[in-house]
Amino acid sequence: MANSTIWWLIAGAAIVLELLSGTVYLLLLATGFAAAAIAAHVGAGTVAQLVVAALVGVGAVLAWYVVQRRRPGPPPTGSNRDVNLDIGEIIHIEAWNPDGTATVRYRGAQWTVVPRSGHAPATGEHRVVEVIGSRLVVEKT
Known part of the structure; x- marks a missing residue:
């Protein structure tokens, strides 16, 4: 051969x-x-x-x-839209609790919402930027 x-x-x-x-x-x-x-x-x-x-x-x-x-690595799983389809979705927050959290109804369930660090809580439309456990981290749109 x-x-x-x-x-x-x-x-x-x-x-x-x-x-x-x-x-x-x-x-x-x-x-x-x-x-x-x-x-x-x-x-x-x-x-x-x-x-x-x-x-x-x-x-x-x-x-x-x-x-x-x-090549840069992928973003962390909690803020990667390829892994978590909630990233980038818009939610409406009517009121914030004194402890800096809010509770919203999203996708048929109650979620705890926290503002992104460095952002003050405000009512209105917010964009989900990260999911940590059962908490949505949001920023004002």
């Missing part, structure tokens, strides 16, 4: 394992294996194929790592 065929089989196996595991790293290593297969097609020796596989595969993983480190 030719070296290029072996490299293509290894690349295919890495892709299958990546699909089963859900990570991108095996896919990046598979690019290194595919590069080694191409090197075998052009007539490079076994050592050159190994070096190409290592350089391309590890280089792709390191490049991915650097890109991911520079």
